[in-house]
Amino acid sequence: MSAETLSVTVCDATLRDGSHAVAHQFTAEQVRAVVGGLDDAGVPVIEVSHGDGLGGSSLTYGRSGSDELELIEAAVQTAERARIAVLLLPGIGTKDDLRAARERGAQVVRVATHCTEADISPQHIALAGELGYTPIGFLMMAHMNSPEGLAEQAAIMAAAGAEAVYVTDSAGALVPDGVSARVAALRERLGDEVAIGFHGHQNMELGVANSIAAVRAGARWVDTCTCGLGAGAGNTPTGAFVAAAERSGIATGIDLFEALEVAETTVRPLMRRPQIADRGALLLGYAGVYSSFLLHAERAAERFGVPVEEILLECGRRKTVGGQEDWIIEIAAELASRSEVVA
Ligand SMILES: CC[C@H](O)CC(=O)C(=O)O
Numbered sequence: 001m002s003a004e005t006l007s008v009t010v011c012d013a014t015l016r017d018g019s020h021a022v023a024h025q026f027t028a029e030q031v032r033a034v035v036g037g038l039d040d041a042g043v044p045v046i047e048v049s050h051g052d053g054l055g056g057s058s059l060t061y062g063r064s065g066s067d068e069l070e071l072i073e074a075a076v077q078t079a080e081r082a083r084i085a086v087l088l089l090p091g092i093g094t095k096d097d098l099r100a101a102r103e104r105g106a107q108v109v110r111v112a113t114h115c116t117e118a119d120i121s122p123q124h125i126a127l128a129g130e131l132g133y134t135p136i137g138f139l140m141m142a143h144m145n146s147p148e149g150l151a152e153q154a155a156i157m158a159a160a161g162a163e164a165v166y167v168t169d170s171a172g173a174l175v176p177d178g179v180s181a182r183v184a185a186l187r188e189r190l191g192d193e194v195a196i197g198f199h200g201h202q203n204m205e206l207g208v209a210n211s212i213a214a215v216r217a218g219a220r221w222v223d224t225c226t227c228g229l230g231a232g233a234g235n236t237p238t239g240a241f242v243a244a245a246e247r248s249g250i251a252t253g254i255d256l257f258e259a260l261e262v263a264e265t266t267v268r269p270l271m272r273r274p275q276i277a278d279r280g281a282l283l284l285g286y287a288g289v290y291s292s293f294l295l296h297a298e299r300a301a302e303r304f305g306v307p308v309e310e311i312l313l314e315c316g317r318r319k320t321v322g323g324q325e326d327w328i329i330e331i332a333a334e335l336a337s338r339s340e341v342v343a
């Protein structure tokens with residue numbers, strides 16, 4: 001296939017992954033402004049949910065400032081062309097959450113599991129199909145499984161009815177070769193009936209390069225966030241991806257200049273800190289730690305008076321996965337008591 005014929009569906013996840021970066025405090029007014037701008041720019045799919053997916057509002061993951069169903073409804077009412085997507089992690093979100101979001105007009109759902117636990121997704125994927133969603137599988141922390149192992153997991157999601165399955169680099173730990181190998185393995189295992197997606201994080205500043213590598217290896221869905229707003233150092237920035245894709249002969253259908261306009265006028269003013277790969281964020285990628293652990297680790301570091309880097313490196317050594325946010329506190333407490341013993 002020549003590079004000129006490649007085209008991808010971009011899902012802008014600013015209003016979901018970006019929710020981590022604003023402590024889940026998006027308002028309906030902000031959702032309308034962001035969705036309006038992205039829709040005008042031609043972004044075909046826009047994801048809106050708590051950062052940890054439907055039902056994520058909790059003490060463990062952080063309480064939402066606004067009811068996420070109202071945010072989804074605001075997005076649906078604003079979008080003229082774009083489809084609104086939601087994220088669901090079985091065990092955090094429930095089947096009732098899936099039904100409620102569908103009633104508010106969400107059309108696409110990504111059912112997310114750890115990269116070795118696709119077997120907890122079939123009932124949610126099947127229900128999503130019955131409800132009329134486009135069901136998509138989302139294999140998180142993809143660096144923690146081999147290409148072949150990940151392909152086996154993807155096959156479970158595909159058999160349940162997923163129309164696409166994502167290689168999700170939750171920790172921003174993959175380099176382009178690792179992305180290509182995983183996408184190629186899924187491609188070979190799933191054939192042409194099921195599309196492959198890629199979701200990247202910027203912890204080692206490879207979001208755009210990894211996304212282009214994914215497309216070259218056969219991915220046809222790519223996740224981005226406007227201004228990169230997302231967990232850790234953020235996600236593959238929408239503007240940078242659209243520009244690099246255009247220069248690489250990959251069609252996104254998105255108007256670069258309009259995407260940059262919504263970035264500068266609507267999303268950048270919402271940012272609480274710059275999305276950069278500073279020491280903590282970079283170590284997430286290097287140590288292979290879930291991007292959304294960064295803010296939890298920073299809070300624990302302050303509370304226990306220990307270096308955030310030590311917490312993150314220990315999370316990496318323990319191979320922590322999503323849902324184990326409470327370990328961050330435990331690790332910080334242990335580090336603090338060890339340093340007391342030394343003193
Ligand atoms: C907790 C859900 C998580 O933020 C999903 C995601 O975007 C990822 O794994 O990268």
Ligand SMILES: [Mn+2]
Nearest residue numbers: 017170199231
């Ligand atoms: Mn993410």
